[in-house]
Amino acid sequence: MTEESLSSAIRNRINMKDGIVHVDAGGLHYKDLNTILRTLGNPVPIVHIENVYGQRYIGTDLSNNMEIHICGTPGNDVAAFLDGSTIIVHGNAQDGVGNTMNRGRVIVHGRAGDIVGHSMRGGEVYIREDVGYRCGIHMKEFEGKKPLIVVGGTGQDYLGEYMAGGTLIVLGLKMGSKPIHHARFLGTGMHGGVIYLRGEAVHTSKEVQIKPLDESDYKILRRDVEAFCKEFEIQPEPIMECEFTKLIPASKRPYGNLYVY
């Protein structure tokens, strides 16, 4: 598809300035917005979408390598099935950030709603503040693909539920030097991957075990926390001074002994 193929009403929304494409999303349907993003394709590296008021699915299935800035509040399922590209939200995000995403990066300068990274298999998600329920649910890793979620704040119940792979880091940055994370049922049904909490958890599920961190954990943590800090211009050193809790599955097969054949 080329830009010419867009209807003139939609084309009028696009404006090129200093090598950056500006899209006015005010009142635009998500279908048209995604059509624009798909149409812009590869030659346009940076897109600013302005006046975003709750449009869903922004950046769904985008497989090219754009940098998309969302100014305003995107609706649910931002970056669903994302397969490349970087999506930066300048504001809060709602539910389903990075739903089933495969590749790419999502950065949210604010908070995010429920099921952040639902079933994501690859890519990185950085949320500056808190997240809702079931963050990282059923994220999984495979071969070279290892998804990462870093949350600057804390999360609600069922954090890391059914987690099958990947890394979930929760920093609790606004909770002082010894954060206590109040999410209940942490890691319910977890059977792969790892959760690092800065500070402590009050209520973990019986499917996880708490392990001390070793040098290799700190190596991973330092790398991922630095990446997070770089996005939000925060100093990583003070964050790393605090003690972390590591949660891993108690078994690869949490429900293996429930059945008779």
Add this chain to the structure above:
Amino acid sequence: MKSFLESEFTVVRDEERCIRCKVCVNQCAYETHCYDAEDDRILSKDENCVNCHRCVIFCPTHAIRIEQNVTGYTQNSNWSREAIVALKKQAEYGGILITGMGCDKPNFTYWDRLLLDASQVTNPSIDPLREPMEIKTFLGSKPDRIELEEVDDDVVLQTKLSPQLVCEAPILFSALSYGAVSFNVHTALAKAATEFGTYMNTGEGGLDERLYKYGDHIIVQVASGRFGVHPGYLDVGAAVEIKIGQGAKPGIGGHLPGEKVTEDISRTRMIPVGTDALSPAPQHDIYSIEDLRQLIYALKEATDYTKPISVKIAAVHNSAAIASGMVRAGADIIAIDGVRGATGSAPKVIRDNVGIPIELALASVDQRLRDEGIRNHASVIVAGGIKSSADVIKAIALGADAVYVGTAALVAMGCTLCQKCHTGKCPWGIATSDPWLTKRLNPDIATRRLTNLLRAWSLEIKEMMGGMGINAVESLRGNRMRLRGVGLTDTELKILGVKMAGD
């Protein structure tokens, strides 16, 4: 603990016929037979036998017969053998009893109590051998009306049609996930669907890339575990199906045990070798019709509105209301799987006690969508116990657009309904990922068996339609006047919307 379980079957070997060839020893996946070199005899451990008939078919001298163990418990109508065995097993192992295939209880089938009409005297029947019969079926949302425009003596369609699946007959292959069935089974289903002109459904385990070339005849499924779901997978299919539930286990998820997650299966499901593939019971982004709409439209966005989106549910008490919500949520196809729908593995208690018969669900769903004036917005596919062409044609007369067949396709490939799919040792090389067993199913021969079945059913459907004086399957859809019931109560007849035979 000493086991109080008895063998369910008895292996009877005709010693006169047995030539000690050891075929049975090699064929049995459950190590029932062994060769005793000292006595030059084949012996059998009855307790291992699952009555799969593999040895019966492959014994070159037909020396083997499998019988139900005749040593029954004392006759008791309340405490059946099945109930006693279940109790003993649970007392010994303390877990949920798992089984394979569909519900095996009597009384849940209505197809056999519905009879078809035929033309006599007052309207002529049609001979399908001499006259064209149309059974091609289009699945997807249909417009409320179409607008045509005359351009230079030609009529041009102005209405933009929604994407459709085109089936040469109203029969598709049900979801059978890779991992639950072997690669060869997936290959045979994909090839047969392509050759015949219908569709196979990946089930929730992803699609091996070697089969992407058949993508035009494949429905790709997105289930709660999202296994193998990535943009390439969504792109390759002809349609995407959101799996909410399945007839064999409404309301619960699935656990593919780690030992079945081999190298190939791990690649397709996109999880490491040997880890359990856990499908949560709900889709965690769907807690309402509004959320369902969100996923439907996320998938429409991801596939750029080029493919129909199907939603599959198990038939449960309020299916009609749910179906109405599904259609309003934007589903182009709704698939409903009845209580007799099969599975590779499910808790027996759920398989046999949860859900409702597909005939009743179909009748009430079709009626509800008609009453609400939205029947054309989605096609209806029914599944769960379609075992013959007669069932297909009755389903269409009751209101379905097409049927999914799972068990029937497996039986065509060799399955004998031993109900042991969950063991992963399917002796027919179907429900297994063990390389020694999967080799038993030759995909080319299985493809032929499947296309033969589709051809046979198509011919029979045309014969029956001709007999009714109908030459297009469209004219039969929802045509309940061509059905009559026998042995049904007034309430059953009312729900099915058919008259009593003789009326």
